[in-house]
Amino acid sequence: MRFTLVGNGRMGTQVAQVIGQSGRHEIAAVIDIDTPITPELFRGSDAIIDFTVRDAFLLNLPAILSSGVPVVVGTTGWDDVRETVRSQVSDAGASLLWSSNFSLGVNIFLRTVREAARLISPFPQFDIAFAEQHHTGKADFPSGTALRAADMILEANRRKTTVVRELSDERKLAPEELHVAAIRLGTVFGKHSAFIDSELDEIVISHTAKSRAGFASGSVEAAEWLAGRHRTTPGFYTMDDFLNEKLS
Numbered sequence: 001m002r003f004t005l006v007g008n009g010r011m012g013t014q015v016a017q018v019i020g021q022s023g024r025h026e027i028a029a030v031i032d033i034d035t036p037i038t039p040e041l042f043r044g045s046d047a048i049i050d051f052t053v054r055d056a057f058l059l060n061l062p063a064i065l066s067s068g069v070p071v072v073v074g075t076t077g078w079d080d081v082r083e084t085v086r087s088q089v090s091d092a093g094a095s096l097l098w099s100s101n102f103s104l105g106v107n108i109f110l111r112t113v114r115e116a117a118r119l120i121s122p123f124p125q126f127d128i129a130f131a132e133q134h135h136t137g138k139a140d141f142p143s144g145t146a147l148r149a150a151d152m153i154l155e156a157n158r159r160k161t162t163v164v165r166e167l168s169d170e171r172k173l174a175p176e177e178l179h180v181a182a183i184r185l186g187t188v189f190g191k192h193s194a195f196i197d198s199e200l201d202e203i204v205i206s207h208t209a210k211s212r213a214g215f216a217s218g219s220v221e222a223a224e225w226l227a228g229r230h231r232t233t234p235g236f237y238t239m240d241d242f243l244n245e246k247l248s
């Protein structure tokens with residue numbers, strides 16, 4: 001397949017490496033900030049893979065959707081406009097698959113955290129919190145992965161109803177609040193941890209990315225899957241739609 005990459009940074013270069021080593025995919029074009037985005041740029045590609053920044057993704061989206069080429073979005077930081085983007089995709093009859101994290105290992109970790117959150121739900125003696133660590137070049141916080149984990153914890157644990165990202169002096173956490181903390185540190189590729197605590201127990205479930213290869217390879221696999229589905233079933237997809245087939 002032929003892929004057009006939007007964003008030539010840490011992730012774009014990693015994705016280009018995965019495609020180059022695949023032996024069966026090729027790069028149609030790599031687009032970065034200096035290239036005015038038009039629908040024609042994408043014609044001839046089987047899929048687009050976007051790893052840019054929030055504002056760029058939202059600015060480029062109309063041209064991407066007008067191109068008729070399916071797009072896989074790894075860019076994070078746009079959770080607040082997710083439903084608007086879904087409508088834009090639907091109105092255009094396009095195909096978009098998004099994920100805060102394309103790593104298979106992270107998605108197995110996320111499903112493990114969701115199950116742990118469900119198991120402790122009936123037992124008020126267990127509390128839960130979440131934390132992430134990423135490199136100092138990361139523009140958004142908390143990570144999209146941490147926000148996805150928080151949604152899954154709230155979905156599975158009826159005692160947690162609200163996500164709190166930042167605390168302040170004299171501001172104590174209420175029992176129904178889920179604290180999600182972020183650390184920016186050196187060159188950390190990505191570490192995510194769920195902490196469960198009671199008077200008798202400490203349970204920690206963690207995932208550490210050893211490189212960006214897992215993010216990149218997962219995005220290329222998802223792009224191949226989406227390109228196949230776009231012809232018959234265009235739509236707004238998540239990593240779960242892709243993974244459910246893979247993990248079933």
Ligand SMILES: NC(=O)c1ccc[n+]([C@@H]2O[C@H](COP(=O)([O-])OP(=O)(O)OC[C@H]3O[C@@H](n4cnc5c(N)ncnc54)[C@H](O)[C@@H]3O)[C@@H](O)[C@H]2O)c1
Nearest residue numbers: 007008009010011032033052056074075076100101102215
């Ligand atoms: N989903 C995942 O698995 C996953 C994994 C890693 C990173 N990410 C996310 O991917 C995004 C990019 O991460 P990164 O580490 O590669 O960042 P980066 O800063 O290294 O790269 C971003 C690139 O986007 C380019 N860009 C900026 N504005 C643009 C525009 N208008 N048009 C085209 N390109 C533009 C920049 O020049 C840069 O090359 C972030 O949102 C990050 O959170 C997601």
Ligand SMILES: O=C(O)C1=N[C@H](C(=O)O)CCC1
Nearest residue numbers: 076100101138143144145190
């Ligand atoms: O390096 C980044 O930036 C990452 N961003 C994603 C997120 O926000 O969850 C995935 C992990 C790495």
